[in-house]
Amino acid sequence: MQQYNWDINRADRTGVPEAVLCSSKSVQQIVEIIDLSITESRRILLTRLAKEKFDQIPSLIQQRLDYCSQSATAILDKVEFLDNEHKRVVIVTAGTSDMAVAKEVARTLEFSSIPADIICDVGVAGLWRLLDRIHEINTYPIVIACAGMEGAIFSVLAGLINTPLIAVPISVGYGVSNKGKTALESALASCAPGVLTVNIDNGFGAACAAIKMYNMFDKLRGNQYG
Amino acid sequence: MQQYNWDINRADRTGVPEAVLCSSKSVQQIVEIIDLSITESRRILLTRLAKEKFDQIPSLIQQRLDYCSQSATAILDKVEFLDNEHKRVVIVTAGTSDMAVAKEVARTLEFSSIPADIICDVGVAGLWRLLDRIHEINTYPIVIACAGMEGAIFSVLAGLINTPLIAVPISVGYGVSNKGKTALESALASCAPGVLTVNIDNGFGAACAAIKMYNMFDKLRGNQYG
Amino acid sequence: MQQYNWDINRADRTGVPEAVLCSSKSVQQIVEIIDLSITESRRILLTRLAKEKFDQIPSLIQQRLDYCSQSATAILDKVEFLDNEHKRVVIVTAGTSDMAVAKEVARTLEFSSIPADIICDVGVAGLWRLLDRIHEINTYPIVIACAGMEGAIFSVLAGLINTPLIAVPISVGYGVSNKGKTALESALASCAPGVLTVNIDNGFGAACAAIKMYNMFDKLRGNQYG
Amino acid sequence: MQQYNWDINRADRTGVPEAVLCSSKSVQQIVEIIDLSITESRRILLTRLAKEKFDQIPSLIQQRLDYCSQSATAILDKVEFLDNEHKRVVIVTAGTSDMAVAKEVARTLEFSSIPADIICDVGVAGLWRLLDRIHEINTYPIVIACAGMEGAIFSVLAGLINTPLIAVPISVGYGVSNKGKTALESALASCAPGVLTVNIDNGFGAACAAIKMYNMFDKLRGNQYG
Amino acid sequence: MQQYNWDINRADRTGVPEAVLCSSKSVQQIVEIIDLSITESRRILLTRLAKEKFDQIPSLIQQRLDYCSQSATAILDKVEFLDNEHKRVVIVTAGTSDMAVAKEVARTLEFSSIPADIICDVGVAGLWRLLDRIHEINTYPIVIACAGMEGAIFSVLAGLINTPLIAVPISVGYGVSNKGKTALESALASCAPGVLTVNIDNGFGAACAAIKMYNMFDKLRGNQYG
Amino acid sequence: MQQYNWDINRADRTGVPEAVLCSSKSVQQIVEIIDLSITESRRILLTRLAKEKFDQIPSLIQQRLDYCSQSATAILDKVEFLDNEHKRVVIVTAGTSDMAVAKEVARTLEFSSIPADIICDVGVAGLWRLLDRIHEINTYPIVIACAGMEGAIFSVLAGLINTPLIAVPISVGYGVSNKGKTALESALASCAPGVLTVNIDNGFGAACAAIKMYNMFDKLRGNQYG
Amino acid sequence: MQQYNWDINRADRTGVPEAVLCSSKSVQQIVEIIDLSITESRRILLTRLAKEKFDQIPSLIQQRLDYCSQSATAILDKVEFLDNEHKRVVIVTAGTSDMAVAKEVARTLEFSSIPADIICDVGVAGLWRLLDRIHEINTYPIVIACAGMEGAIFSVLAGLINTPLIAVPISVGYGVSNKGKTALESALASCAPGVLTVNIDNGFGAACAAIKMYNMFDKLRGNQYG
């Protein structure tokens, strides 16, 4: 019995990339999915593909994949960037430990030809680091922030920019912040209006939301100028 | 001692409206804030202003307020809509009980001259109701969904549209869904990528996020065509 | 001291199979139980029997077992299906990761001579996949759905069929959905009336409930036509 | 704007009754819904209709309603029982405090012409009370048990009957059992296989599940004998 | 039977004031305690003494009390400030709704002859408000911050001052921040090292901790210069 | 620095045995403690001493220890039973998986010269197993029950005996019962009055409580007959 | 339909008193139960009978009841104490707010002819209060401690006495201690071995456990001296 079932028109219908969450799949299942994708000429993004699993993929298939170990993502048949320069996203991280998820965001955007820059380790414990970069951050149409622990950066940032902020709570820390729950609730309960939140460590989801915002932009522009 | 402190340039800095959360303030505090706003010629939005509190406001001040009891919001010095027609938002509710929050969304957008339509009571238990309206929903650049109980509509909707979906979990129901926690976690854990979530019953926040998306649109358009 | 104590007339009294939950038992305990079952000519179903434990069972005993590694179940003395064709169950999964539990359901039913079909990977993020199969699903007297993450499929399915739906929440995902709690609460709080829920990952329990429904059918038929 | 939207073919599609959850609706909304139902000649069941709300309904409309204050339910246009005698359900309660929900179950079944008997106050603290009635309970094709506190009766009952058991956890008690959570988790974690669970206090849902089981019976019988 | 039992040497032993938590005591019990205090010439602080309870106290006793309704505290036999000017505390609040607890802090300090200033409504959503006052805040030896919602101000403040910060989480807000839990966990999980936390709404405890810090100062000064 | 500090008169003062919880101690620390005990001629009980740690203890010391791997306990200088026959305890387990903790209870009692019998695997899913033994159980002055999952046996037992029942919740199971929380809350919320509860898996504590009950007996007997 | 069902031989079977938990029963139900008890000449204990409900009971019936408003208990047909003097219990409370539950303990014991003394307001914040009384406490065969907040008294007491300690967590306090959960977990996690715990505010249950301990004493004494 075939145990997966492509959502074949997802990209057309929802505008988000074809992606495979590998964390709960066996190497064999992952290889079958890549094989089928190659056969059907689909580009796909693989997320949460641990290094140990990647290493067990046959080398002929490995060669087709652009793998990034920090974000644990692979791209089948990476393409050059389209001319999309105005659609830019900045990813802001509170600490070094948030980089793995920040990279997952960047890779998902890259897969969809949207360039992303990362400004890292600007947590509010040393507020000047964030204030030094705030003008630069404010030049981007969309800001995605990654933070664990108490996630205070979400509120501070949201109070300083006038474009959407997507908060990605990160599961780093210990004690009460252990699993990212405090950062998540901090984003949801923010005193700064309009913070948008995704699941803990869900870099892929944050990137998809940014892509959908650019879809909205295209739709609006089409309505007005088309 | 004056017990509040205007964030005087909030609208300029972040693009979201001046608003006063009235639920934890006394009538006296609310009246002082309105008075000061009138003096300083500020337009403000009052949220979670219960009918009983509104009724205790002196009538001269009441007359300046446009009050809506279903959403428990008041607008000081309501203005006519600007010519903003292309910036539209649709608010989708799963059930009748979600209307109070849906109206809070609509009133906040209205305060910012963004027209909003409500499509109500299209929960997935009777899926045809949603499918009948999905084409219409897909014509809006931004969709805000309000749902309590298990919040299944968030995932179904997100899989059918290609623009941003903001999920507002609602605190209706009983047993495990009592306080909106299940709907909230449902939105965060959605199998459909890119769902954006705000706090339970936070209609105001969802509207602010939509406003920030339109700010992004204006910024981008400025960049490209300005 | 003998550390177990057969519930010797369970099948007669409750109609559900003799089964041994192996996850918290040592290999030695498991072997003793199988030995005793062979001696007493009992058929038994072993659940949550990890591959590593199975591999340590003496080969003479292994040969008596029909082992399935995906579901981690073993059947002692598998028998041919009885003529039970009208008693059918369909198992619907939201994603590929739900297959292990879906197979546990199927194996438990098979042990009781009830045929089960699996329709996999039809989660609501790509709703058309479910709608394409809904007519087929509706031909079965009992539907068992397995889903993790937000479990939205439980409500959608329950609104589309008129026979019992048993929801099995699955412990896949990360962040708020990590341990299956969100899918569980989603099933319990469903806006579609009549969803029946079992414990997280409890494929065995869901199958037993289906068996009891068919017992009810036999009892009723006996009453009416016997 | 009309704030509700009939799921007009629910009964045909899913076999469960048209029902209105009144707890989060205003009297005005409830009256409008009843009015519309009368106009459209629909029979409806109103649940969680508190006595104070019922008393505010205009008397002409009240007269059309069969109201039960213990279960807080009302039936619009009650009909005589159809000849459905073989489709019987027994409702077992652990204590006197579970009666309100037990009656909600009975009223929902009654609305659908399924007779229900209640055996009350047979909790396991005085086990003989349950054992005295177990033969009688075993004559019913479906058993629904209502219990708060620790819900031990669910496991004891499930081990003594061979037909489906639907557990309805009840929000009575104090301390750790305060909101019905312990009874709920007790049902889900039962050591007796096949217990089916619904949301806390969800008598309506338990009845709907029983109705769907009888739908299954009719479908099967149709298949075999039709 | 006498139902209370003075901890008669608490002030000497621990340096914190004699206080009576009134929330779970009857008016009769409170009156008896005040009577006894008057008889024994004790000064006491009454906390969480709701206005309705205060109003039921006989007027002869009322006259001995200095009551503050915003903080719900009363002081029996208020005394003039000792010459303690160098022992100052600043109380910073994120919003207007935090004032009740801020006043409980101030009143407890006042009872112990430590002057306290309140800087209110400087939450980080409008960061400039806090930055404008940070130099002033930094002139105080001890800072106590009161904040509800996500409590981001705790981390921002702690990163800007070099003296102790005591965080008092406040139970304002709704949804995930409803009971002060998010603000509490935010303070505990702060990325800024050295934040000290007390129970939700525990203004009295925060003040006692500040008093103990000044006790430490006196002890040290005694050691060095005595 | 010596990192432990004997509570040297614990047995005299509280009547419970000198014991060392080994789970969070290094092998080196454990060996030092045993050494010291030998030097000071103390008998001690070691609990949660995993087999891997035991195997690293020098053999000369090992020989002094009576080790039981199922309960992970060791007794230094085991002694013969005193003439204590009337002080008996029965340990009842719901399933085979509860044996490790049941043995910890028995070993702790044995260390204190109180004989204990174990009646295992008599969970309520097959109620006859318990009813068959209830007369025998009722001959013991103290009953300790060990159960995981939903812990229904606590209530059933407590309703059938007139002497104290100590409930030990066990951390077996999966899903909602995963960590023993459901069994714990079930014991606390029991509908049968007088169930006494200890921490999850705390066999040692349950045994100490039984020892204290026998201390009470000795004290009372002394008072009356001494 | 009669909605209650006497557990008619409870006292004989389990040794605990016939009692009626009134909190979730209507006045009418309570009156019916008392009536029936009078008819059948049963003595009963009514717990959680609020003053407002008691006041609605017909005066002829009221006169038969010995009512205590602080503990909200009533005794039907109070009898003189039997000659039971050696069976004594001491109830220790941490604060004045724990008195209501302490009285529920005392009244339940009194109903069963066991005298109880209360030592109140000896919480560990002023440790000398407890140490002053510890010799006296140690003369009782059974100690029941009532405490809310952090429940530290449970561990301190258990380390100072050699007879059983029953901990009753109390639902007083605010913030994290609000519902008695912290005191409950403190009792369960106590570093002093052998603390026995009952549900939050469950004074009745604690008394029943003490009664069962005295049953054990009688059984043992019978065995030895009978």
Added chain:
Amino acid sequence: MQQYNWDINRADRTGVPEAVLCSSKSVQQIVEIIDLSITESRRILLTRLAKEKFDQIPSLIQQRLDYCSQSATAILDKVEFLDNEHKRVVIVTAGTSDMAVAKEVARTLEFSSIPADIICDVGVAGLWRLLDRIHEINTYPIVIACAGMEGAIFSVLAGLINTPLIAVPISVGYGVSNKGKTALESALASCAPGVLTVNIDNGFGAACAAIKMYNMFDKLRGNQYG
């Protein structure tokens, strides 16, 4: 891209040490940070540096580090103590298992030239151990207590000293105390006023708070005597 960003003036601004939390960083990242610190002549403290990671650091760099395996901390370029003798801190632990965190406190203080003494294993189960040392403890200006399980020592200590107490809840134990949550809530809900709490296992944070208290002392002394 450089993935860290020194908060270069942290010590000057906030008075707490430059520290690197190593638990979520790779060996490579840690080495780069140490390298950079050496280049820039910064002293740094490394916390949660597991032995396995330390062993992978190149030996030339290792030689610069003063490593302590019990506390998992390393100090780059340890210096001799300044003449700071009057600034002393005492660390009190409830049990042997709390030593790792106690050492993290001591090492952080040592890095900042503040001497710390540890008084270990004086938990309240054997209260005399604490009472024997209380006079000595009371000679220190600041007390830091480390305790897991139920954390009763926090309240007992706070009631016996008149200087600040910082509570560090420890993640030892099992069952309800498993992750340090009970000890944390016990500290927050303490009946003894003024207990200050930090995150579970956060020895570093407790030490930073003590440092900030001494900063306060210096500031005050400067004000008065400077």
